[in-house]
Amino acid sequence: MxxxxxxxxxxxxxxxxxxxxxxxxxxxxxxxxxxxxxxxADGTGELPAKxxxxxxxxxxxFFPMGLVKVKGLVQTYRDRLQVKIMQIRPAKPEDGVKLTxxxxxxxxxxxxxxxxxxxxxADISDQEIKDIVTFCVGKVEEKLEHAxxxxxxxxxxxxxxxxxxxxxxxxxxxxxxxxxxxxEDLLKAGIILHDIAKPEEMVAQxxxxxxxxxxxxxxxxxxxxxxxxxxxxxxxxxxxxxPKVLGLxxxxxxxxxxxxxxxxxxxxxxxxxxxxxxxxxxxxLQMVEDAxxxxxxxxxxxxxxxxxxNKAIYRLKF
Numbered sequence: 561m562x563x564x565x566x567x568x569x570x571x572x573x574x575x576x577x578x579x580x581x582x583x584x585x586x587x588x589x590x591x592x593x594x595x596x597x598x599x600x601a602d603g604t605g606e607l608p609a610k611x612x613x614x615x616x617x618x619x620x621x622f623f624p625m626g627l628v629k630v631k632g633l634v635q636t637y638r639d640r641l642q643v644k645i646m647q648i649r650p651a652k653p654e655d656g657v658k659l660t661x662x663x664x665x666x667x668x669x670x671x672x673x674x675x676x677x678x679x680x681x682a683d684i685s686d687q688e689i690k691d692i693v694t695f696c697v698g699k700v701e702e703k704l705e706h707a708x709x710x711x712x713x714x715x716x717x718x719x720x721x722x723x724x725x726x727x728x729x730x731x732x733x734x735x736x737x738x739x740x741x742x743x744e745d746l747l748k749a750g751i752i753l754h755d756i757a758k759p760e761e762m763v764a765q766x767x768x769x770x771x772x773x774x775x776x777x778x779x780x781x782x783x784x785x786x787x788x789x790x791x792x793x794x795x796x797x798x799x800x801x802x803p804k805v806l807g808l809x810x811x812x813x814x815x816x817x818x819x820x821x822x823x824x825x826x827x828x829x830x831x832x833x834x835x836x837x838x839x840x841x842x843x844x845l846q847m848v849e850d851a852x853x854x855x856x857x858x859x860x861x862x863x864x865x866x867x868x869x870n871k872a873i874y875r876l877k878f
Contacts, residue, residue: 561574561575561576562574562575563575563602563603563604563605564577564600564601564602564604564605564606564607564854565604565605565853565854565855565856566604566856567607567634567641567643567856568634568641568856568858568859569634569635569636569641570633570634570635571633571634572631572632572633572634573630573631573632573634574629574630574631574632575629575630576627576628576629576630576651576655576657576662577600577601577602577627577628577630577662578600578601578602578625578626578627578628578659578662578663578768579598579599579600579601579622579623579624579625579626579627579628580599580600580601580606580624580625580768581597581598581599581624582596582597582598582599582622582623582624582626583596583597583598584596584597584614584619585597587612593612593613594613594614594619595610595611595612595613595614596610596611596614596618596619596622596645597610598610598611598622598645600628600630600643601662601664601768602661602662602664603661603662603663603664603665604664604853604854605664605853605854606854607634607641607642607643608640608642608643609630609632609642609643609644609645610642610643610644610645611645611648612644612645618648621650622648622650624768624770625659625765625766625768625770626650626651627650627651627655627657627658627659627662628648628649628650628651629648629649629650629651629655630643630645630647630648631645631646631647631648632644632645632646633646639863639864640863640864641863659766660766663717663718663766663767663768664717664718664767665717665718665719665767666715666717666718666719666720666722666723667723668719668723668726669719670705670706670718670719670722671705673719673722673723673725673726674704674705674722676726676729677697677704677722677725677726677729677752680729680748680752681693681694681697681752683748684745684748684749685745686745686804688796688798688802688804689745689746689749689804689808690745691792691796691798692749692789692792692793692796692798692804692805692808693749693752693753695788695791695792695795695796696752696753696756696785696788696789696792697752697756699756699760699788700756700757700759700760703759703760703764704721704722704759705719705722706718706719706764706766706767707719707720707721707722707758707759707762707764707767708720708721708758708762708764708767708768708769709721709723709724709755709758709843710758710769711762711769711772712769713843713847713866713867714843714844714846714847714850714867715843715846716767716769717767717768718766718767718768719767720767721755721758721759724755724842724843724846725751725752725755727842727846728751728838728839728842729748729751729752731838731841731842732744732747732748732751732834732835732838735747735834735838739834741830742830742831742834743830743831746804746807746808746811746831747831747834747835749808749811750808750811750812750815750831750832750835751835751838751839753785753789753808753811753812754785754811754812754815754835754839755781755785756781756785756788757781757782757784757785757788758781760773760775760776760781760784761773761775761776761780761781761784762776780822782812782813782815782816782822782823782824783813783824785812786809786812786813789805789808789809789812790805790809793805807829807831810825810827810828810829810832811829811831811832811835813825814826814827814828814829814832814835814836815827815832815835815836815839816836817836817840843867844867844868847865847867847868848862848865848868848873851863851865851873852873852875855875859875860874860875860877861873861874861875862875
């Protein structure tokens with residue numbers, strides 16, 4: 561079976577894949593014709609695909625998180641690879657494929673990631689901050705093992721959110737040693753809490769997001785996490801006007817930096833500045849790593865990366 565990472569322009573292939581996304585759309589022709597706008601995925605990457613002239617049977621047969629057998633042709637459209645589907649059918653039991661074969665996951669096991677996060681929480685010296693973080697993590701502990709960090713932007717796979725947190729905690733530990741004026745407890749807590757409501761913001765199965773929840777659409781993970789901090793303070797008998805509560809809320813509310821990126825306030829504490837740039841560094845470097853890992857070795861340039869101002873990355877060879 562041909563892996564998605566191995567596909568290049570003009571390849572004709574047959575293989576089994578996961579339907580990560582499926583949407584019925586219409587062409588601009590007169591009269592318009594229905595087609596299926598699809599994202600095919602496996603453990604090595606994903607590619608957009610089109611099934612033109614979709615029949616009424618096609619529109620009922622295919623759905624997200626379904627496995628399919630595809631015969632397709634790889635083409636270049638607007639400098640991006642996409643698949644023209646020539647034949648497609650749902651996978652059958654006798655095909656011997658299972659969903660978990662096609663799920664991409666973090667390079668470190670979820671069990672190890674969760675253990676690391678809990679160990680960092682245990683090492684927080686300020687008891688009130690530790691208790692608030694423990695309360696908020698407890699709200700999503702069951703989902704944290706498999707939750708992605710985003711739908712498509714970065715760490716968008718099984719265990720992606722926990723992996724993002726752990727990588728940020730490693731960066732935070734280094735920066736706190738280099739810049740000892742930073743409050744290490746506060747920064748560690750901010751790293752763990754900044755995206756803690758993501759599992760409630762998105763509806764996900766095995767690390768693949770199908771849609772945003774109602775609460776996610778109407779409130780969003782930033783405001784949700786800030787509300788959880790307030791709830792934790794009330795339940796724990798910590799004053800909601802406590803500097804610690806205020807500091808944690810500011811870290812969460814400002815970590816996207818700008819209003820157009822979702823933050824109602826900009827970073828105005830040293831730890832908030834550090835948190836924003838640690839978050840941005842890990843997310844952007846992960847985008848680069850993912851793009852390089854899912855681009856065939858024969859290609860010098862990755863596809864354009866939306867989160868990097870739509871730039872492609874060049875693979876310098878010696």
